[in-house]
Amino acid sequence: MSISSIAVIGAGTMGNGIAHVAAQSGFSVTLIDVSQGALDKALNTIAGNLDRQVKKEAITAEDKDATLARIATSTDLTAGVASADLVIEAASENYDVKKSIFGVVDSACGANTILATNTSSISITELAATTSRADRVIGMHFFNPVPVMKLCEIIRGLATSDETYATVKAMAETMGKVPVEVQDYPGFISNRILMPMINEAIYCVMEGIASPDDIDTVMKLGMAHPMGPLTLADFIGLDVCLSIMEVLHQGLGDTKYRPCPLLRKMVAAGRLGRKSGQGFYAYNK
Numbered sequence: 001m002s003i004s005s006i007a008v009i010g011a012g013t014m015g016n017g018i019a020h021v022a023a024q025s026g027f028s029v030t031l032i033d034v035s036q037g038a039l040d041k042a043l044n045t046i047a048g049n050l051d052r053q054v055k056k057e058a059i060t061a062e063d064k065d066a067t068l069a070r071i072a073t074s075t076d077l078t079a080g081v082a083s084a085d086l087v088i089e090a091a092s093e094n095y096d097v098k099k100s101i102f103g104v105v106d107s108a109c110g111a112n113t114i115l116a117t118n119t120s121s122i123s124i125t126e127l128a129a130t131t132s133r134a135d136r137v138i139g140m141h142f143f144n145p146v147p148v149m150k151l152c153e154i155i156r157g158l159a160t161s162d163e164t165y166a167t168v169k170a171m172a173e174t175m176g177k178v179p180v181e182v183q184d185y186p187g188f189i190s191n192r193i194l195m196p197m198i199n200e201a202i203y204c205v206m207e208g209i210a211s212p213d214d215i216d217t218v219m220k221l222g223m224a225h226p227m228g229p230l231t232l233a234d235f236i237g238l239d240v241c242l243s244i245m246e247v248l249h250q251g252l253g254d255t256k257y258r259p260c261p262l263l264r265k266m267v268a269a270g271r272l273g274r275k276s277g278q279g280f281y282a283y284n285k
């Protein structure tokens, strides 16, 4: 199946990046959000990021204008997805929100339209089962910032067809991403490996084994990680880290995934990392 028109639902951190890269790759994009303010902010962010690419001479001013011209916006979900070949849902990480969006989209789209979700932790199989087209539902897990990060985990739900997988894989490649095929289990690959490592680093802080800075130094200089796990946790948000650990713990049922009590305590105290000004490190808000 060939894709030319894409609807991206949710114009936040991930949605604006996905819309940017899809439009830059030649697709016509409708960016949809419940909030007009979020759409205006997303268009500003995309224009600013394209300006930076022009300054670096990675693209021309004409490329920038052509990319922006390929992006339409809408606050009307039904109208916004009606002519899309592929819908990429990047709305807030909440099962009920996503289920309700998938319900509307399933009724509003053509029978062949593929429904993808950028969820970090919700089961693709479970979302697919709420639609009438489980074979055309798939995960497309992009990474932040989308214009920079090359990886796209493509997650196959239990019923995802080979044709849907092949179409979405080709689409990710056209967007300049490196797709990796993943089966639908909690945390997929990225968070299944990353979050327990971050959780273990937090145990090291709790047990007084070393300071956050020294733990990060070990992983940067000893393992060549570009960023230490505690700096990364602050960047992701400690509330997001906790919620993904809960998904791993509940979904896999193994005590090795129990969230570190210090992680729980920091979230309870509102120390959420960069976004709250305080996590394992202090930030100027």
Ligand SMILES: NC(=O)c1ccc[n+]([C@@H]2O[C@H](COP(=O)([O-])OP(=O)(O)OC[C@H]3O[C@@H](n4cnc5c(N)ncnc54)[C@H](O)[C@@H]3O)[C@@H](O)[C@H]2O)c1
Pocket: 009, 010, 011, 012, 013, 014, 015, 032, 033, 034, 035, 038, 077, 090, 091, 092, 093, 094, 097, 101, 118, 119, 120, 121, 141, 142, 143, 144
């Ligand atoms: N931020 C990351 O690093 C990251 C990385 C990979 C995947 N994800 C996933 O991407 C998705 C989006 O995350 P984000 O960080 O961009 O969130 P965000 O909070 O920045 O943006 C979410 C947007 O969704 C909109 N929204 C909420 N309900 C909606 C609805 N019913 N219809 C349309 N729009 C709606 C909100 O107004 C908001 O603009 C989540 O599923 C998240 O797990 C996030």
